[in-house]
Amino acid sequence: MQVPSAETKHPSHVEQTPRLNRAIGQLEGVKRMIAKGEYCVDIMTQLRAARSALKTIELSVLETHMRSCLSRTSCCDDEKLRDQQVGEILTLLKKYE
Template sequence: MQTETKPKVMNRLNRIEGQVRGIARMVEEDRYCIDILTQLQAVRAALSRVESEVLKDHMDHCVIGAIAGDDLADRKAKATELIELLGRASR
């Protein structure tokens, strides 16, 4: 992961961790289901943004590096990884 990406991702993950703890408290306190569901949607959206950031970093750093490099096996490996990742995401 690139140096400038890591702190941003860690900051977002720490916030998400706090959100999840807050949701657990809401469940313990028997809060209204719609309020809990709203917070769950917010966490899912935040995780999606983190996922996008990590994927962008991977493309910019790892995949572009492999494409620009001379190692054919590395290029194929990076392409295979992305295809498998996208396949898992579509399930």
């Protein structure tokens, strides 16, 4: 994986903060459910909702990466850099199947 240089400007993901806060709230709710000894199926349902929320955030960050980082490399003649960026995305997709 490429180590970013000091000159590399990464896109902001600040807009994901409210979604992250909701996911954190869901997980805190799961902790409370477990502490209260609530029904396993209800806990699993809330865990699935939190997982879904995180997946939505993950896909949004990936989309931003693809739009921002790849667009910068697609217009240059550095084929090695383009291949490296595509490789990063493929690695991420394989890791999170």
